[in-house]
Amino acid sequence: MFRTTRRYAVRSLAATAVGAVALGLAVPTAASAAGSAPDPQWGANQPRPTFEESPADGNPDGPALDPTAQAVGPSEAAAATDAQRAAGAGATAAGASSWVLRGAGWGHGIGMSQYGAFEMAKAGSTASQILRHYYTGTTYDAVTDNQTLDVNILNQVSGSSTVTAVPSLVASGNGGGAFTVVVAGDSRTMTGKLGDAVAFSRSGATIKASCSSCTGATSLAGATAILRWDSLPGMNDKTLMKIGGTQYRDGTVRMKPYGTSSWNVVNRVRLHDEYLDYIAESPWSWNVEALKAQAAAARGYALSKYQALGGKVKSSCDCHLYDTTADQVYAGYSTVLGNGNQPWWPNWRNAVRAASSADRGYVARYDGAIIQAFFSSSSGGRTENNEDVWGGTPLPYLRGVSDPWSLKSSNPARDWRQVASTSSLARVFGLTDVARLDLSDRTANGGVRTATATSSAGTVKTVTGDRLRAVVASGSPFSGQVNSTMIRHLTGRLSGADRYASAAAVAGRVSQSASAVVIAGGDGLLVDAAVSGPLAATVGGPLLLTQQGRLPSATVTELNRRGSAVRTAYIVGGTSVVSDAVASQLTKRGITVKRLGGANRFATSALVAKLIKSKRAVPTVVIAGGEGLPDALGVSGPASALREPILLTPVDRLHDSTRSALTATGATAARIVGGEAVVSATVQSQLKAAGLTTITRLGGADRYEVSAAVAAFYGPRMPVRSEIVLTSGRDGALVDSLVAGTLQRVIALTQGSTLGGDALATLQTSSQLETLTAVGGTAVVSSRTLTTAANS
Known part of the structure; x- marks a missing residue:
């Protein structure tokens, strides 16, 4: 059984970037070698959250959903079964201070491998061939993609904190910079221009907007605040709006309270271009067929989730999608501006527009239906069956397949070494320490299906392999969480x-x-x-x-x-x-x-x-x-x-x-x-x-x-x-x-x-x-x- 998305991390409104956590150097066509520090802005170089992680904002996304009826994010997973495997022999040593893990790949390993797609394209495969390989039995088809999406770009859990919106220009002298703010229940309008800034905060059930230099109203308060700039006369594609440290060129922004202290900041954008143009999953410098495959997967993923929700937003995030790897990385115009990326942007936009239509784009379909196009950075040699990682109903297009392309030198996670403290490992298992770690229960494709730990006191606990990825670990080339379930000793x-x-x-x-x-x-x-x-x-x-x-x-x-x-x-x-x-x-x-x-x-x-x-x-x-x-x-x-x-x-x-x-x-x-x-x-x-x-x-x-x-x-x-x-x-x-x-x-x-x-x-x-x-x-x-x- 699948559940809806769990929030991966609380993102501070004062953060310097949203989704794209810290803008580094763009990855060149020949991607970085293993052991080097890859650019963290791309989704391919960001960890995919495990399904069993608790929502950091405290907001559950709703009841469990069947994967055959509900589309779920690339990083969501199915609930673990309640049954635990037999404990086996007890621990024979006292708990160690740390555990070394060796493995390959990064992410859940289901569906398309992004680094695998990159190498397949280098070897001459087309986007259609790439998608048909990773998504068994699918076709490559153009579908309507002019839907409007609500993307959660910020979540705030402290009612006393503020987020500031500051306009700037896309290009010097282009005449942009104007914006307006309205709130539900107040007929007044706050109007700002270049040089003005509006601060938003929550007080009880109310969102407040303040701008002392604005014209019209300088202070507004209501249940919902709407910030517009892109849709104003003469402003279309001329104005950037910096929100929480990230620049956005397109759409409008909505802010609403949630629960007793949280509130959501949502960017409303058109799927065809305003959303897909800023997807920061595969580096835009990659070869065009890999990017076309990524664009089709990103479009199909968003559409399948939108359709499963019936076009309605989830109450917990006031959104259809998150902007992080909890769904897929939507980084706004900051990615375009960051670290020399702008010359490569046409490369990505051409991939998005591969169907040569103003309101249609390519997706992968199975038996005529848009698939849940899960993807992750790399698989470690084979991708996984969806039910082996997340449980639930086997999906015919999410079958494990050979993925030797993930092990090529372009992939920084083709071989990794991580060290996890015993305390971090023990927390995931609910133990005081770990004296024995059993990873022998494997999926059909070689990943860890379940992991069993034994404490020095002899207590035995079992978690899913996907849950094991929540262990905090450090090493080369990635730190943060355990990279994948493809953990194995070198031989x-x-x-x-x-x-x-x-x-x-x-x-x-x-x-x-x-x-x-x-x-x-x-x-x-x-x-x-x-x-x-x-x-x-x-x-x-x-x-x-x-x-x-x-x-x-x-x-x-x-x-x-x-x-x-x-x-x-x-x-x-x-x-x-x-x-x-x-x-x-x-x-x-x-x-x-x-x-x-x-x-x-x-x-x-x-x-x-x-x-x-x-x-x-x-x-x-x-x-x-x-x-x-x-x-x-x-x-x-x-x-x-x-x-x-x-x-x-x-x-x-x-x-x-x-x-x-x-x-x-x-x-x-x-x-x-x-x-x-x-x-x-x-x-x-x-x-x-x-x-x-x-x-x-x-x-x-x-x-x-x-x-x-x-x-x-x-x-x-x-x-x-x-x-x-x-x-x-x-x-x-x-x-x-x-x-x-x-x-x-x-x-x-x-x-x-x-x-x-x-x-x-x-x-x-x-x-x-x-x-x-x-x-x-x-x-x-x-x-x-x-x-x-x-x-x-």
Whole structure:
């Protein structure tokens, strides 16, 4: 069910501009690049209000209306359903101070994409083709457009405030400047000229007009005030009237009280030209077919709303339309005068007059009826079905369609990053804070259908995706509100033809000038390699995998790429894991080889820990079960980032080598990774007896729960929290996790073909997450899993 327009914002009568909030530079034909500050005067560069925003003026627009019977504004939406989705797993982290959102597009995403239309026209599409693409099944037809519209240009909620009307000339010496004011119930007329100014205010149920220098009446008071200038003899198109900071050339202005303290200022204009000539939606410098499409959409939108109202005005605004993006941006003559726009005005006026008629213009129609021509700045790659965003009856011409043109470089919102404070996010959900944000419920075209937030106290609330756009957020290129519902994490993949090539792909993220590499066995037993990540991070080099008897071609290729910069290679493991033949190959390349190989896995991990200690302080170590390889791999990312050595131990006792390493490192804290089935309570007691004062167990029922516990603990402690690595927790794919740890990020273990609930919880509680990087090919982390993660 659709409702009528909610007022987007209270617009002060003293504002320097109305609708076009602050006049900036006109957007050139080649629109601004992403990240630059676009001109805010154009509707294409202004936020579209969400449907569920409360009317800022306190004036409801009336009862709910069915979209099949009532035209609604481009930025209006349907009421959310009362049903809420199941809460899912509870929050696992305290509420963050802010949340980072990445996405594409700006606006509700329904109907025509303005930047998409711009790019389609550049590629040769006509206005008719553009409209038929974005409005499914429509025709491009000329209809009568000589109707008179009442456009609300100001709304005042304080009865004590005033608005001043000041005349000026369209051109020097053109003889304009005269105006008159009359009020209902008073037969007198106030007459003014160039240099006079009239002040309007409200007192109770009365609008007052005062002008000490005017002739006739100098003060009038009544229920309605009418200001005329354009229709006076000899004044037509010669006089500008500055009202509330914005210049108007055409029409008349009506002022009426509303409610107990509000009052409305309305400009009455003819649709064909006096209204459409000043629509500031698409920059007038854009190519003509894009402008013709915009003119047809703007005309059709206004006509469909006018017809749905039966020509009558809405009582809340005394109008058919608002002048903001709550309907569409009507900015008066100020847009013509502002920032070099005037040379481009004929471009727009020609688009408006494309039908070459004094009282007809083009619109999009479906089955012979003028459509509700919703549009927004850009879609983010696909437009939306109307019911998926606003609910209500599906409209056949508002079907989601592919919109690759919105992702072209001309669109400043083709890729955006915003930061929302937790307090702003929480307000939209009605929570005290937000510890988990679930955006996984998606529309058919990929936007957020509903968003569910969980507070640190465990309270769960759900809102519509359109309502989520009411969150106050800041970032590039737009600030104000969340740009669109096309919110998703960025994704990447590091993989190769085999495990060795995948390791080389990950190594590509490490500086090519690194002087050291770590070499670990990639076939057979992997347990020695499980402790290699913190060592690689400590020496500042990559971790490369090798076969037991020789260096594989992918590893050789990576060593060749690094050339003479590599001077030292640390081999982790004994000769049964990495043979002397491999060491010899490295030596022949002029590389000094240092082997860290003990009698067993426990002794090898101890040697690695001692080497790390020789290069830096080691206040904390990680304790992992020698038989719990997935746990050790899952913690390798955080352990590498924080340079915490991973020490292995048998399940039921602290190994002598491990105990020796604890003494050598001087560590006072330990993180036990895994449950008691992997590292027993006895080992935990022995750690305490060995002098460790702080022992934290990060356990779970399985490797995926352990991975989530590790992420929850280390996440806030990580130097980089904007990226999480996805890799498989399945036994057959664990080798990819060996090298994933060297990226020094939190690792979320997936179940390969599915993301899994524990990994999902990790992503949804990571408030600073922006990028997801899969390590391994699609057989390790499927494309479907990566997409699910991106939309989490």
